[in-house]
Amino acid sequence: MNAKTHIASKNRQLKITIAGQATSDGDGVKLTRMIGTRELDMLDPFLMLDVFESDQALDYIGGFPSHPHRGFESVTYLLEGRMRHKDSAGNEGIIQSGGMQWITAGSGIIHSEMPEQENGMLAGFQLWVNLPRSHKMTTPKYLEFPANPDTVEQWESGSQIRVIAGRTDLGTEAAIKDTHVDLTYMDVQLQAGDEFIQQLPKTHHAFIYMIEGDVTLGERNSAIEARSLAILSQEGEQVSITAKQNSRFLLVAGQPLNEPVARGGPFVMNTKDEITQAFADYQSNRF
Numbered sequence: 001m002n003a004k005t006h007i008a009s010k011n012r013q014l015k016i017t018i019a020g021q022a023t024s025d026g027d028g029v030k031l032t033r034m035i036g037t038r039e040l041d042m043l044d045p046f047l048m049l050d051v052f053e054s055d056q057a058l059d060y061i062g063g064f065p066s067h068p069h070r071g072f073e074s075v076t077y078l079l080e081g082r083m084r085h086k087d088s089a090g091n092e093g094i095i096q097s098g099g100m101q102w103i104t105a106g107s108g109i110i111h112s113e114m115p116e117q118e119n120g121m122l123a124g125f126q127l128w129v130n131l132p133r134s135h136k137m138t139t140p141k142y143l144e145f146p147a148n149p150d151t152v153e154q155w156e157s158g159s160q161i162r163v164i165a166g167r168t169d170l171g172t173e174a175a176i177k178d179t180h181v182d183l184t185y186m187d188v189q190l191q192a193g194d195e196f197i198q199q200l201p202k203t204h205h206a207f208i209y210m211i212e213g214d215v216t217l218g219e220r221n222s223a224i225e226a227r228s229l230a231i232l233s234q235e236g237e238q239v240s241i242t243a244k245q246n247s248r249f250l251l252v253a254g255q256p257l258n259e260p261v262a263r264g265g266p267f268v269m270n271t272k273d274e275i276t277q278a279f280a281d282y283q284s285n286r287f
């Protein structure tokens with residue numbers, strides 16, 4: 001257990017689990033969409049969560065050729081493999097295992113994400129985070145963060161927490177410090193018998209994506225199955241997760257925007273008129 005007092009805090013409980021939807025995107029990349037489906041359209045401020053994992057090159061080799069975005073942020077985190085990013089602002093970089101790229105599409109960006117490998121395992125996640133109305137048309141930005149031991153909390157038991165956004169209760173912080181939306185995003189690996197406790201603001205929506213293993217949540221000991229997404233209740237100031245066997249999961253939480261959402265293909269704005277304008281701007285080469 002992470003050694004900090006949480007006695008007075010109430011634990012969040014399991015609300016519902018989502019199996020996700022097998023689909024493909026880009027040039028035939030096979031993936032499972034956990035958020036952004038009929039079952040779970042969004043979990044404010046999260047618009048989409050895609051999970052990709054395959055050691056078969058045909059499942060990912062086509063990658064995600066050049067395409068536009070406007071009005072949100074895209075966070076890609078790799079568990080294994082290598083991907084190359086290029087965009088219309090002149091940015092280019094490669095992320096690999098344990099690395100993360102954070103793209104603020106803002107007023108408009110055209111980018112590609114292509115596998116920098118022809119074989120082997122490619123596994124990771126892409127999370128879309130909505131931008132508040134006041135920042136929808138902000139200047140596009142690309143940030144790249146390679147795996148960094150300073151963002152990994154190591155326990156004596158062998159458990160570890162990689163902090164992608166936010167801060168653990170013991171003080172381990174992400175490399176990215178300023179985000180448009182207040183976020184917690186952690187890759188947690190627990191040894192059997194260990195308990196992970198993390199404070200979460202009551203206002204934040206939160207979910208767990210179970211990568212592998214077997215864990216229970218809170219005092220009700222609610223089980224979360226591997227490769228499922230568990231939405232947490234908003235009641236409670238913390239989450240408590242205990243590993244029944246060696247386990248790995250993502251913990252993600254964010255401040256809801258509570259604003260209208262209009263979607264149109266790769267654009268996410270507040271009104272349909274703004275979506276129409278986004279298509280017009282893209283077709284007129286104003287990105």
